[in-house]
Amino acid sequence: MFSRARITMMQQLRVAVVGAGAAGLCAARHILARPDTFAPPVVYELTEHVGGTWFYEERTGSYDNGLPIHSSMYRNLRTNLPKEVMMFPDFPFDSQLPSFLPHEEVQRYLERYCQCHLITPHIRFSTVVEEVRPITEETEKGVMTTWEVTSQDKSGSQETQTFDSVFICSGHYSDPYIPSIPGIERFKGKVIHSHSYRHPEPFSGQSVVVLGAGASGLDISLELGRSNAQVTLSHGKPTLPFPLPYGIHQATPVVEVQEDGSLRFQDGAITQAQVLMLCTGYKFSYPFLKPAQLGLEIHDHLVTPLYKFLMPPAFPSLFIIGICKMICPFQQFHCQTQFSLAVLEGSVTLPSQAEMEEEAVKEMERKVEWGVKPRNMLKMDKDQWSYARTLAQMGKFPPLTPVTQSLYEEVWRQKQAHPQIYRHVNYRLVSDTQWEQQDRQAGE
Numbered sequence: 359m360f361s362r363a364r365i366t367m368m369q370q371l372r373v374a375v376v377g378a379g380a381a382g383l384c385a386a387r388h389i390l391a392r393p394d395t396f397a398p399p400v401v402y403e404l405t406e407h408v409g410g411t412w413f414y415e416e417r418t419g420s421y422d423n424g425l426p427i428h429s430s431m432y433r434n435l436r437t438n439l440p441k442e443v444m445m446f447p448d449f450p451f452d453s454q455l456p457s458f459l460p461h462e463e464v465q466r467y468l469e470r471y472c473q474c475h476l477i478t479p480h481i482r483f484s485t486v487v488e489e490v491r492p493i494t495e496e497t498e499k500g501v502m503t504t505w506e507v508t509s510q511d512k513s514g515s516q517e518t519q520t521f522d523s524v525f526i527c528s529g530h531y532s533d534p535y536i537p538s539i540p541g542i543e544r545f546k547g548k549v550i551h552s553h554s555y556r557h558p559e560p561f562s563g564q565s566v567v568v569l570g571a572g573a574s575g576l577d578i579s580l581e582l583g584r585s586n587a588q589v590t591l592s593h594g595k596p597t598l599p600f601p602l603p604y605g606i607h608q609a610t611p612v613v614e615v616q617e618d619g620s621l622r623f624q625d626g627a628i629t630q631a632q633v634l635m636l637c638t639g640y641k642f643s644y645p646f647l648k649p650a651q652l653g654l655e656i657h658d659h660l661v662t663p664l665y666k667f668l669m670p671p672a673f674p675s676l677f678i679i680g681i682c683k684m685i686c687p688f689q690q691f692h693c694q695t696q697f698s699l700a701v702l703e704g705s706v707t708l709p710s711q712a713e714m715e716e717e718a719v720k721e722m723e724r725k726v727e728w729g730v731k732p733r734n735m736l737k738m739d740k741d742q743w744s745y746a747r748t749l750a751q752m753g754k755f756p757p758l759t760p761v762t763q764s765l766y767e768e769v770w771r772q773k774q775a776h777p778q779i780y781r782h783v784n785y786r787l788v789s790d791t792q793w794e795q796q797d798r799q800a801g802e
């Protein structure tokens with residue numbers, strides 16, 4: 359069992375962080391706050407900037423170095439969580455801002471977080487991590503694991519550096535999930551994934567079938583409708599959260615592209631379209647990991663087994679931050695990071711590898727029994743609060759304040775009841791347990 363942290367407490371532990379989005383910045387901030395235990399981290403970032411998802415890229419396709427564009431942000435996106443619960447618990451947004459923000463404000467917030475915590479000097483920009491490899495060694499004190507991280511910088515020069523721990527903060531909204539649609543090669547129009555959607559203007563006047571009615575599918579359908587596209591929203595949901603305006607039609611899922619290039623829907627209806635917009639989500643992708651080496655299975659929508667949705671039981675010095683969905687991401691990164699650092703510091707007593715594996719496997723088995731599909735297994739929703747409490751108890755750090763949960767739940771109710779206008783409201787945190795509604799903005 360890994361126990362390098364305890365064994366080498368007198369030396370500073372060396373930590374690599376893959377990615378300088380919100381999760382990577384959070385990891386770096388907390389590592390830098392513990393100089394007695396940790397050396398300053400090495401943060402690898404493949405782009406030239408921090409922010410990850412929140413850095414809006416007008417470009418689509420690839421960067422100059424041939425790597426695929428990371429961010430899936432579109433121009434008109436506004437946050438679906440108010441800043442009062444979206445923030446890192448120890449770093450509020452500017453109080454003058456409205457609750458629901460355009461993406462530029464989140465990017466500015468992350469840049470300010472980075473500056474305030476003096477993280478920038480520790481980031482290696484334009485440097486892609488190509489491999490993260492465990493090196494295990496039998497010693498008289500037990501099995502010791504270190505990590506070799508191989509990276510390549512802009513000039514093409516490769517380097518391998520050794521660390522005691524690695525935080526994987528590379529995000530999971532970048533690699534499009536493309537469903538298999540029989541005959542798709544016969545489609546005569548343009549097929550585009552929401553990852554490469556930026557704004558509606560290019561689609562004005564065109565007939566667009568949007569496949570998928572998740573957050574992006576709904577948002578993009580509405581934008582396209584307002585821009586005079588003829589939109590058909592194709593999805594498998596029994597009902598949508600709100601009636602569709604602007605003449606947007608609904609259809610059952612696309613099941614086939616016919617000989618003549620037309621789209622056939624599940625109920626037999628047929629349509630010709632100029633664009634098929636896939637709002638079908640993203641898959642987990644860690645090209646720099648060898649899953650079998652780590653005792654992991656990485657599927658499109660599931661990574662397993664992970665103890666506490668964080669670490670492979672066989673290698674509890676590797677932490678995958680932020681893998682869960684339907685959460686308050688920044689708040690969860692904050693908790694997971696502190697828990698992971700407590701593990702490395704040796705202040706959390708981990709169960710044995712077999713016990714961690716059993717817990718992770720049982721969690722998944724329970725979900726299978728409840729009928730949860732593999733693609734939804736990492737959706738946390740209501741469970742995120744008890745999860746965060748458990749991490750805080752085990753890691754001995756302050757838990758999230760109750761106001762976070764109550765405001766999150768209120769916003770969720772508002773979203774269900776008034777899906778088109780829930781973002782018009784502003785909130786204010788009054789205390790650790792109370793929030794109040796401040797005012798209502800005029801229209802979006």
Ligand code: FAD
Binds near residue numbers: 409439444528
């Ligand atoms: P990312 O932001 O994706 O950052 C990962 C970083 O890792 C990137 O900078 C990337 O360049 C880098 N990287 C990746 N691979 C490598 C490598 N091999 N080597 C070096 N660097 C690498 N969340 C909310 O809280 N509210 C919202 O309203 C909201 N809206 C969203 C809308 C969209 C369209 C999307 C896609 C996501 C949204 N999210 C929202 C979720 C959002 O992803 C999280 O808030 C958060 O930004 C994720 O941070 P991250 O650091 O985990 O990943």
